[in-house]
Structure formats: structure tokens, C-alpha cells
Amino acid sequence: MFTIIQAAQGATKGGFDWSMIIMIVAMFAIVYFFMIKPQRKRQKEIENFRKGLAIGSKVMTASGVYGEVKSLNEGESYLTIEIAKGVTIQIDRNYVYAVGTQQPQA
Numbered sequence: 001m002f003t004i005i006q007a008a009q010g011a012t013k014g015g016f017d018w019s020m021i022i023m024i025v026a027m028f029a030i031v032y033f034f035m036i037k038p039q040r041k042r043q044k045e046i047e048n049f050r051k052g053l054a055i056g057s058k059v060m061t062a063s064g065v066y067g068e069v070k071s072l073n074e075g076e077s078y079l080t081i082e083i084a085k086g087v088t089i090q091i092d093r094n095y096v097y098a099v100g101t102q103q104p105q106a
């Protein structure tokens with residue numbers, strides 16, 4: 001905390017303070033490597049999963065509904081999933097996620 005005050009005082013004296021610039025760059029680097037980069041990686045994984053969907057794939061919707069892909073409806077922005085025996089719904093592809101290892105058994 002004391003170094004921040006010193007840096008602020010040095011900047012007010014009219015001199016160019018490199019420590020403040022270095023501190024801002026370091027803060028941006030921390031934000032980038034701990035927040036932005038992992039989020040981009042996760043988005044790419046989701047996008048690749050959606051491109052690789054096939055009939056019979058187990059999926060989960062954004063609202064938490066588990067199901068199995070029954071129709072991909074090529075050229076359309078939606079797909080059809082079966083959530084129970086004989087019960088199908090159409091859902092936008094952007095709201096479909098991969099199913100992890102734990103899925104409730106119906």
C-alpha cells in the first residue's frame with residue numbers, strides 16, 4: 001500500500017513514473033491470464049462440441065434438462081432432443097452443452 005502512495009506522489013511531482021506503468025501492465029496481465037484466457041479456452045471447447053454433435057449424443061441444455069440428440073436439423077439453428085421416452089423438444093444449438101460424467105438416471 002505504501003508503494004502505491006509513493007508512486008502517486010512521484011507522479012504528482014511532474015516526473016514520469018515507470019513503476020505506475022509497470023503496475024498497470026502487471027494488473028492487466030493478471031486479469032488476462034486468470035480470467036480472459038481460460039474463458040476463451042472454454043468457449044472453444046463448447047464450440048467444438050457443438051460442431052461435433054451427432055445423433056445419439058448425450059447433452060444437457062442451459063436450463064439443466066438432460067437428453068439425447070434425435071435430430072440435428074441441418075441448416076437450422078435448432079436441434080431435437082429426447083428428454084424422456086417418446087418426449088422430444090426442439091432447442092437452439094447455442095443452449096446445448098456436453099454432459100459430464102454425472103447424469104441422472106431416469
